Amino acid sequence: MKKGLKTLLIIIAVILVITLPIISSYNNLVSLEQKVDQSASNIDTNLQRRSDLIPNLVNTVKGYAAHEEEIFTDIAEARSKLAGATNVSEQADADSELSNALSRLLVVVEKYPDLKANENFIALSDELAGTENRIAIARQDYNKIATEYNTKRRKFPTTIIASIFNFEEKPLYKADQGATEVPKVDFAD
Template sequence: MRKILIPLGVIVGFFIILAIIFAPKYNQFVNLEEEVNQKESQIETQLQRRGDLIPNLVSTVQGYASHEEEIFTDIAEARSRLSGAQNVEEMAEADNEVRSALSRLLAISENYPDLQASEQFTGLRDELAGAENRIAVARQDYNTAVQEYNRNTRTFPGNMVAGLFGFDEKPYFEADESSRDVPEVEFNTEQDEE
């Protein structure tokens, strides 16, 4: 009987030690994953808020610049892709398309002084700027949470717990490669020559 109890005690003791080591780390992963999910949700909320402003901004600009149809189509398509994004990578890509289209829309609006003077337009533009700031903060908070989560998936003993329980690294919310390129600016010198 004693021969059976000693190995059984060693095995039980081994599992107790493993539980003492792994249980807190598992719980930490659950908490970190929830933090990442909450931060991702904040990005989605802020993107939705900006998305809700876009139709008003577009219709205001459309009243002044109805012949700029291509930009309005681009904005609608980009918003559609953003609302259909299934993961962080798709969301980041669609967000870059929306930002690009909005910047082109705002650039077009500079050609219409009456539009620039419109209280409705300036109010929407200011709200849009505020939304962009909130999105930037939400992306930064998300990336900070992902950094902490990923660090834990790669360090010991977290890497063992992550491997055992399927906690995979999370993707960062990254800017599009094209946003790193410096835009070329060409000044119209034809007027200077006249």
């Protein structure tokens, strides 16, 4: 074999040894980032479903509890914030406000036994409970894939590829600050 051909083959082999891991790391980060985005989209879809159910639930309750206007206003404002959220942390904050407003709405419902027996209210409540479960699962799925992505992104040598191609760390969904406190339940009016 000629010396020039051997040199060319060695150069090609060295280039392949260097570039194949870079390409593999880049493609792996792209795939994981797409999974993170898909998981975030699944959360958005479930939040939108909940947001769509809430007006029907509120209108059903309004017929029974017209004097509870503050709760209805809080729910409407929280839904608006959720619809206008542009990133995961804004979305989490707005979602927390909406969850708090909904829990206050459920306290109002307890005051009206006829409402709790209303078929429309029961059906809407069941759908809302199912949606809340879907949201919780979607958040868990998102956190799992975001953690996998963030871990891969931080491992050597992928961290070099991630910094070169601007792969940013993905935020995780976290519990509200007050979530660790035991809620106070008071059945006295």
